Amino acid sequence: MNRLDALRGTTPQKPHDARAIAALAANPGCARRALLDGAGIDKDAAARHLGFPAPFGQSPFAITRGNVFEALVKADGCAELLRMLRELLGLPIAEVAYHDVENVGAHLRHAHTRALFDRAARDGGDAGTVYDHPLLSLDIAGHTAYLEPDVVAFQLGGRFHIVEIKSFAVIDGQADPSAVAAAARQAAVYVLALRRMLRELGHDPLRVAHDVVLVCPENFANRPVASPLDVRRQLGVLERQLSRMTGLDRLLDGLPADLTFDLLPDEDGLPTRPAAELADALRGATARYAPDCLSACDLCFFCRDEARQEGATDLLGRHVRDELGGVASVGEALGLADGARDPAEGQEEIARLLRNAERLRRECLA
Numbered sequence: 514m515n516r517l518d519a520l521r522g523t524t525p526q527k528p529h530d531a532r533a534i535a536a537l538a539a540n541p542g543c544a545r546r547a548l549l550d551g552a553g554i555d556k557d558a559a560a561r562h563l564g565f566p567a568p569f570g571q572s573p574f575a576i577t578r579g580n581v582f583e584a585l586v587k588a589d590g591c592a593e594l595l596r597m598l599r600e601l602l603g604l605p606i607a608e609v610a611y612h613d614v615e616n617v618g619a620h621l622r623h624a625h626t627r628a629l630f631d632r633a634a635r636d637g638g639d640a641g642t643v644y645d646h647p648l649l650s651l652d653i654a655g656h657t658a659y660l661e662p663d664v665v666a667f668q669l670g671g672r673f674h675i676v677e678i679k680s681f682a683v684i685d686g687q688a689d690p691s692a693v694a695a696a697a698r699q700a701a702v703y704v705l706a707l708r709r710m711l712r713e714l715g716h717d718p719l720r721v722a723h724d725v726v727l728v729c730p731e732n733f734a735n736r737p738v739a740s741p742l743d744v745r746r747q748l749g750v751l752e753r754q755l756s757r758m759t760g761l762d763r764l765l766d767g768l769p770a771d772l773t774f775d776l777l778p779d780e781d782g783l784p785t786r787p788a789a790e791l792a793d794a795l796r797g798a799t800a801r802y803a804p805d806c807l808s809a810c811d812l813c814f815f816c817r818d819e820a821r822q823e824g825a826t827d828l829l830g831r832h833v834r835d836e837l838g839g840v841a842s843v844g845e846a847l848g849l850a851d852g853a854r855d856p857a858e859g860q861e862e863i864a865r866l867l868r869n870a871e872r873l874r875r876e877c878l879a
Contacts, residue, residue, distance in 0.1 A: 548765075586728055795815070
């Protein structure tokens with residue numbers, strides 16, 4: 514951990530939130546991201562200082578709409594939510610207990626959440642129980658991240674379900690795939706955090722269902738609709754990435770001993786380190802850029818610019834990059850395709866495929 518602290522330097526550690534943890538599952542092969550997150554580097558501050566700010570965040574209109582929709586779903590002790598759960602899961606709930614954990618002081622919320630879930634897991638039974646705004650925690654590279662989600666944990670018959678409330682619309686039964694994927698990654702963070710909490714309390718973590726309930730507005734109205742969302746794949750990727758972050762020694766061993774990502778903030782917290790020097794330091798850690806990073810990582814524009822300068826095949830997307838395994842740049846791929854470049858050892862098969870593709874392209878153009 515001392516090496517991670519040295520990477521961060523005098524820059525205050527940035528706590529992880531659910532969005533940042535969910536983004537880990539979006540690009541698990543990026544060593545640069547793993548190191549920055551492991552050290553608790555503020556990637557947004559670094560990107561802005563480098564001149565590559567990422568325009569993340571919702572508009573005030575979207576935030577207001579989301580708050581109004583969430584209030585509608587949770588009104589009257591989550592009455593609307595319970596109606597949807599009965600329809601979706603076929604749960605014959607006669608009486609439901611409602612606990613709003615947010616009403617407890619912030620410093621007590623985590624302990625209160627643990628006590629509530631411990632009691633529910635021990636009692637079991639068929640009575641439904643809703644937990645609003647539970648405070649969960651997750652260990653990230655030796656640091657504890659506290660998650661304050663606007664989610665509901667629903668318990669019935671000893672099984673816990675995460676309910677994720679989002680304001681993007683489901684139109685004719687379909688929603689934006691990228692928005693659903695982001696919601697699945699974020700919900701997986703909550704499922705994993707709740708499972709680890711139950712394990713620490715001595716209960717079976719699999720009592721937390723991997724089927725998340727996603728609640729969104731239906732069509733162009735504010736009427737909510739609930740859909741099941743299986744997050745097993747996202748859970749697997751997230752667990753592998755978190756395990757990778759707890760064992761960063763291999764990545765750290767490959768870095769120069771004096772490398773640091775310190776922003777050298779002044780008394781007002783503004784970075785003072787020369788931007789060119791910080792950029793050189795970041796290039797000391799290998800990135801694995803993909804177009805998907807544009808919606809998940811604060812350093813996306815910096816890494817995209819780096820990939821453009823190198824002419825990397827990463828710019829073409831993960832599918833193309835994986836198909837061109839062993840071919841690092843677009844120029845190298847074109848050289849193999851037109852025969853101007855001889856294939857290196859291990860590139861014979863991909864060179865043959867590229868040359869066939871180039872031959873077909875010329876025949877089509879002719």
